[in-house]
Amino acid sequence: MTALAGVFTGGIVQTVLLGAALLGAISGMLGAFALLRRQSLIGDALAHAALPGICLGFLIAGGRELGSILAGAFFTGTLAALVMMLIIRSTRLKTDAALGIVLSVFFAVGVVLLTHLQGQGGAASVGLNSFLFGQAAAILRSDLWIMGGVGLVTLALVAGLWKEFKLVSFDPDFARASGLPVTALEGLLTIMVALAIVIGLQLVGVVLMVALLIAPAAAARQWTASLGAMVALSALIGAASGAGGALISAFGRGLATGPVVVLLATGAVVVSLLLAPGRGLVWQAWAARRARARIGDGRVLLTLHALARAHDDPRYKTEHGMLHAALGVTPSAQHLARLEQRGLIRAVSHPPETTPHWELTSAGYREAALLAGRSETDAEEQGA
Amino acid sequence: MIAAFFDSIPAMILLTGCLVGISSAVLGTFLVLRGNSMLTDAISHSIVFGIVITWMLTAQISGPLQLLGAALTGVLTVLAVEWLARSGLVKMDAAIGLVFPALFAAGVLLIALHARDIHLHVDSVLLGEIGFVWLHRVSLWGLEIPVSVASLGVVMAVNLAFVLGFWKELKLSSFDPGLALVLGFAPGVMHYALLTLTSVTAVAAFDAVGAVLFIAFVIVPPATAYLLTRRLWLMMALAVALSLASCLSGYWLAVKWDVSIGGMMASMTGLWFALALLFAPGRGLLAQGLRRGRVRADHDSAVLVAHLATHQGTDAMARENTLDAIMTHLGWTHARARAAILRAHDRGLIERRAGLLSLRPKGAAMARETFGPGAAGR
Numbered sequence: 001m002t003a004l005a006g007v008f009t010g011g012i013v014q015t016v017l018l019g020a021a022l023l024g025a026i027s028g029m030l031g032a033f034a035l036l037r038r039q040s041l042i043g044d045a046l047a048h049a050a051l052p053g054i055c056l057g058f059l060i061a062g063g064r065e066l067g068s069i070l071a072g073a074f075f076t077g078t079l080a081a082l083v084m085m086l087i088i089r090s091t092r093l094k095t096d097a098a099l100g101i102v103l104s105v106f107f108a109v110g111v112v113l114l115t116h117l118q119g120q121g122g123a124a125s126v127g128l129n130s131f132l133f134g135q136a137a138a139i140l141r142s143d144l145w146i147m148g149g150v151g152l153v154t155l156a157l158v159a160g161l162w163k164e165f166k167l168v169s170f171d172p173d174f175a176r177a178s179g180l181p182v183t184a185l186e187g188l189l190t191i192m193v194a195l196a197i198v199i200g201l202q203l204v205g206v207v208l209m210v211a212l213l214i215a216p217a218a219a220a221r222q223w224t225a226s227l228g229a230m231v232a233l234s235a236l237i238g239a240a241s242g243a244g245g246a247l248i249s250a251f252g253r254g255l256a257t258g259p260v261v262v263l264l265a266t267g268a269v270v271v272s273l274l275l276a277p278g279r280g281l282v283w284q285a286w287a288a289r290r291a292r293a294r295i296g297d298g299r300v301l302l303t304l305h306a307l308a309r310a311h312d313d314p315r316y317k318t319e320h321g322m323l324h325a326a327l328g329v330t331p332s333a334q335h336l337a338r339l340e341q342r343g344l345i346r347a348v349s350h351p352p353e354t355t356p357h358w359e360l361t362s363a364g365y366r367e368a369a370l371l372a373g374r375s376e377t378d379a380e381e382q383g384a
Numbered sequence: 385m386i387a388a389f390f391d392s393i394p395a396m397i398l399l400t401g402c403l404v405g406i407s408s409a410v411l412g413t414f415l416v417l418r419g420n421s422m423l424t425d426a427i428s429h430s431i432v433f434g435i436v437i438t439w440m441l442t443a444q445i446s447g448p449l450q451l452l453g454a455a456l457t458g459v460l461t462v463l464a465v466e467w468l469a470r471s472g473l474v475k476m477d478a479a480i481g482l483v484f485p486a487l488f489a490a491g492v493l494l495i496a497l498h499a500r501d502i503h504l505h506v507d508s509v510l511l512g513e514i515g516f517v518w519l520h521r522v523s524l525w526g527l528e529i530p531v532s533v534a535s536l537g538v539v540m541a542v543n544l545a546f547v548l549g550f551w552k553e554l555k556l557s558s559f560d561p562g563l564a565l566v567l568g569f570a571p572g573v574m575h576y577a578l579l580t581l582t583s584v585t586a587v588a589a590f591d592a593v594g595a596v597l598f599i600a601f602v603i604v605p606p607a608t609a610y611l612l613t614r615r616l617w618l619m620m621a622l623a624v625a626l627s628l629a630s631c632l633s634g635y636w637l638a639v640k641w642d643v644s645i646g647g648m649m650a651s652m653t654g655l656w657f658a659l660a661l662l663f664a665p666g667r668g669l670l671a672q673g674l675r676r677g678r679v680r681a682d683h684d685s686a687v688l689v690a691h692l693a694t695h696q697g698t699d700a701m702a703r704e705n706t707l708d709a710i711m712t713h714l715g716w717t718h719a720r721a722r723a724a725i726l727r728a729h730d731r732g733l734i735e736r737r738a739g740l741l742s743l744r745p746k747g748a749a750m751a752r753e754t755f756g757p758g759a760a761g762r
Contacts, residue, residue: 040481041422048596050446090662090669093416098609100421104600105654109510109646111597112638119642207429207596211485218474218482255496259489266486273473281471 012137013250019139019147020246021239022214023203024261026151028238029158030196032231033189035217036169039095040210042081042190045103047209051081051110056199066143069131072197077194080106091327107206134205134258138245143202147187150199154192165189166227175202203242203259212238215265219345241265296335298371301344304360305368306363314365317350317357339364366379396518396530398635402648403536404589404601407626410547411582412602414622416610417558421478421603422576423579426465426484427458428586428598434458435590440498446615451535451587458583459576461487487593512594520591521648532591538703539588543581547620550574593646600650601627604657611660611667626656682731684724686754687714689733692743693751705741 018131034043050073057072058064080102087098156163167175168185176182192244197209204212220233255373274282303326308316323331339345344364350357360368389395415421434457438450461483468479517532524534547554557564557571564571589598610620634649642646650656662669691714695704703709711721725741728734733747743751 035475035478038475038477040475040477041425044425044481062694087661090672091611091667092417093607093610095419096419097416097603097610100425100599100603101607101654101657103425104596104650105604105657107596108647108654110651112641112651113644113657115644115647116641200554208485208489210481211489214478214481215485218478222473253494259492262485262489263493266482267487269482279473281473304459 003071008284015144016136016139016250017243019144020203020242020257020261022147022151023200024212024216024238024240024242026095026147026238027153027196027200027209027242028220028234028236029231030154030192031213031217031238032220032227032234033076033165033214034193034213035221036227037186037189038325039190039193040214042084042098043197043213044210045084045099045106046077046080046194046215048103048110049105049106050198050201050209051131051206052072052076052113053110054206055110055113058117059113062369066146066189066202067141069273070146070201073198073201074194076106077197077221081190093167096135110206117326130205130256131201132205132207134203134208134261135249136203136242136257137250139202147199150195154195154310159189161188169227200231203246204261205256208258208262211265212241212263215269216241219265219268219272222272222279237265237268239267241271255321256279291355293338294336296332297339299327300331300335300339301360301364301368302371303364304345304358305372307341308360308365314362315359317348317351317359319353320356320358323358344368390527390529390533393518394635396533397461397514397645398515398631400517400530400532400536400592401631401635401645402628403533403540404592404598405605405631405649406624407536407540407543407585408589408598408601408629409605409623410543410620411578411585412606413609413616413623414547414554414558414578415582416603416606417616418575418578420579421607422480423462423465424582424586424599424602426461426480427579427583428490428595428602430487431455431583431586431590433487433494435587436491436498437495440494449538451584454587454590455580455583458586459488459580461760462576462579485658511644512590512592512597512646513593515650532588535588536592539585543585546577550577554578564593567712589754593650597646597650600653602716604650604653605630608653608657608660611657611664626653630656633662663678681723681727684716684720685731685733686727686750688721688724688728689747689751690754691747692734693755696743696748701742702740707741709743 017079031043034040051105053072053074053076054069055072056076060072070103082096084102088095093101100310105252130197145344155180164175164180164185167178167180168182168189172182174326193213200209200212216234216237221238222228223233224230225344241264244264245257248264249255249257249260272280274280277283300323303323304318307318307322307326308314318326320331336345336347340347343361344367345358346364348357348359385695412424431454434454438453441448442453465479465483467478467566468474468483469476474482494605518530519544520531520599521528522531522534523529540552552573553564555567556567556569557574561571585602586595589601593601605626606619608626609619612622613619628658629651631649634652635644637652638645638648659669663671665671680707688710691710692705696703698704704713706723707718707721710716710725712720713720716724725734728747731746733750734741735744736742
C-alpha cells in the first residue's frame with residue numbers, strides 16, 4: 001500500500017500520467033474531425049508512415065531525442081499524405097489501394113531503417129522499439145513541454161478556425177461556394193491529423209495509433225449531434241483511455257501501453273454503441289419492440305372494429321376463435337391485456353356460450369375508427 | 385540433391401518469399417480491382433488474435449487446424465466490419481479502424497501475458513522473421529521441409545486453383561457485380577471466398593512476413609501491374625513477376641546491407657511501384673507531363689499562327705511579326721514564345737522570311753480554319 005502511494009507521488013508516474021492524458025486528449029480532439037471527414041484510414045496510413053521518419057530523426061540526432069524524432073515522423077507522415085494524393089489524382093487506382101500502398105511501403109522502409117539502426121547502435125536504439133507498440137513509461141519530463149506546446153498550438157488552431165473547420169467537415173461544397181479556401185483548410189486538417197498521430201506515437205505506437213484517433217471520436221459521436229460537445233467528449237475519452245492505459249501498463253509488468261489504451265478506448269466505443277440514447281443498439285431494439293407491440297395492438301383493434309362494422313353493432317361481442325380467424329394468427333394475450341389495460345377493449349361473456357368474448361369500449365371504437373381512417377388514407381395514397 | 389536444396393538456408397528464405405509473393409499477388413489482383421485493399425489491412429492485423437486464441441485452445445502453433453482457426457478470425461473481422469457499417473452507427477472506414485486495432489491489441493496483450501515463451505514475440509508479430517523460417521521443420525515424404533514452405537506451398541496451390549478455376553466468375557463479379565448476380569454467378573460467395581483465402585494466406589505467411597509487410601505483398605505488386613496494363617491476365621502475370629523480382633532483389637540487398645529481409649523485400653515492391661508511377665508508358669507521371677507540355681505547345685503555336693495571320697500582309701507586319709511583339713502582345717515569357725515558335729516551325733506552320741515570322745501555306749490554312757465563317761464561337 002505504501003508502495004502504491006509512493007508510486008503515485010513519484011515524479012515519474014505523474015509525468016507519465018500527465019503525458020498520456022495530454023496525448024489522448026489531443027488525439028481525441030483531432031480524431032473527431034478525421035472521423036467526420038471519413039479520414040479514419042488515412043490516419044492509419046499516416047501512422048504507419050511515421051516509422052521511417054522516427055528512424056531518420058534518430059539517425060540525424062544520433063540518439064533518442066524527442067524533438068527530432070517527432071519532426072522526422074511528421075515529415076514522412078506528411079510526405080505519405082502527399083504521395084497518396086498524387087496516386088489518387090494521377091492514376092486509376094482507388095483510394096483504398098493508395099492507402100494500402102503508402103501504409104505498407106513506408107512501413108517496410110521504416111523496418112529496413114530500424115534494423116539498420118539496431119545493427120549499428122545496439123543499446124542506443126532499444127528506445128525505438130517502443131514506438132511500435134507505445135511505451136508511456138518512456139515519456140520524460142522534458143517531453144511534456146513539447147507535447148504541451150503542440151497541444152496548445154492545435155487547441156488554438158481548432159478554436160481560431162472553428163467555424164471554418166466545421167463547415168469544411170460537414171459541407172465542403174457549400175464551404176467552397178462561400179469562398180472559403182477549402183483545399184487549404186482540408187490540407188491544414190490533414191496536417192493536424194498527422195500532428196496528432198506524431199504526438200500519440202509514444203503512447204500507442206504506429207500500429208495502433210488509428211484506434212486512438214478514431215475510437216474516442218466514434219464513441220463521442222454516439223452521444224451527441226453537436227460538434228462542440230463531440231470534440232470535448234472525444235478529448236475527454238481520449239484522455240481517460242490514455243491515463244488509464246498508462247496506469248495499467250505501469251503496474252502490469254511488460255505490458256506495452258498501446259494495446260491497453262486501445263482496448264480501453266474500444267470498450268468506450270462498445271458501451272456507446274450499445275447504450276447511447278436514441279442511437280444505441282439497445283435503444284434501437286427497445287424502440288423496435290415498442291413499435292412491433294403498437295402495430296400488433298393496432299391490428300387486433302382494427303379487426304374488432306371491422307367485425308363490429310360488418311355486424312352494424314359498435315358493441316358487437318367477438319368470440320375469441322372468430323378473432324383468431326379474422327386476424328389470421330392467434331391474438332397474443334399480451335396485446336389483449338395491453339388493450340384492455342388501456343381501456344380500449346373489454347372482456348365479456350355471451351351466454352349461453354362459454355368461450356371468452358371481446359367488445360370495443362366507446363373509447364376503443366373511436367380509436368379504431370381513427371386508425372381505420374388513417375390506414376384507408378394510406379392505402380389511397382399508395383394507390384395514387 | 386533435393387535434400388540439399390531444402391537444407392540450404394538462402395534457398396529456403398527465397399522460396400518462402402516467392403511462395404508468399406505468388407499466393408498474395410494472385411488474390412491481390414482481384415482485391416485491388418474490387419476496392420477491397422484496406423480489408424487486407426484489417427484481416428492481416430486481426431489474425432494475430434486468432435493465432436493466439438487457437439494456440440491457447442489447441443497448443444498448436446502450426447498445421448491445418450491452426451491455419452483455419454486463425455483464418456476464421458479474419459473472416460469474422462470482415463463480417464463484423466460490414467455489420468457495423470450497415471448498422472449506420474459508424475461509416476465503413478471507421479468500422480475498419482475500430483475492429484482490427486481492437487483485435488490486434490487483444491492479441492498482442494495475450495501474447496505478452498501468456499505466450500512469452502513460445503516463438504511468438506511481440507515484435508515478430510509485426511515484421512515476421514523470414515530469416516528463421518528454416519528452423520522450424522516438418523518431415524514430409526522423407527524430406528525435412530520448413531513448415532512455412534510446406535503450408536505456403538499448399539496455400540499457393542489452393543489460391544492458384546481457386547483463381548484459375550473461378551476466373552470467369554471472379555472477373556465478372558469484380559467488374560460488374562450486378563450482372564454477375566443476374567447471371568447467377570453469386571458475387572457474394574466470390575467475395576467471401578476471396579477474403580477467406582486472403583485470411584488463410586495471411587496466417588500462412590505470418591511467420592515469414594508478419595502482419596504489416598503482408599499488406600505490401602498483397603496490394604503493391606498488383607497495383608503496380610494495374611498501372612502498366614489493362615488486361616486482367618497480364619495484370620496478374622505482371623504482379624507475380626514483380627513479386628518474384630522484389631523477393632530476389634530484396635533478399636540480395638538485405639544481405640548486402642544487413643537489414644530486415646522481409647522489410648527489404650516489401651520495400652522493393654514499393655520501388656517497382658514508384659518506377660511504374662513515374663515511367664509507365666502512356667499513363668505514368670512523366671508521360672502525362674510530356675503530353676501536357678505538347679498540348680500546351682500546340683495551343684500556343686495555334687495562338688501564334690492566329691496573331692501572325694492578323695498582321696500578315698499589312699503595314700504593321702514589320703513591327704508585329706517579331707519575337708519582341710509576340711512577347712509583349714501575348715504576355716508570354718521569352719522561353720514560352722521561343723517554344724511556341726519552334727513548335728509551329730516544326731509543324732511546318734511558319735517560316736522566317738527576311739527577318740520576319742510569316743505563315744506558310746499550312747499555317748495560313750490553319751488560320752483560315754480558326755477565323756473562317758464556319759468556325760464555332762466566332
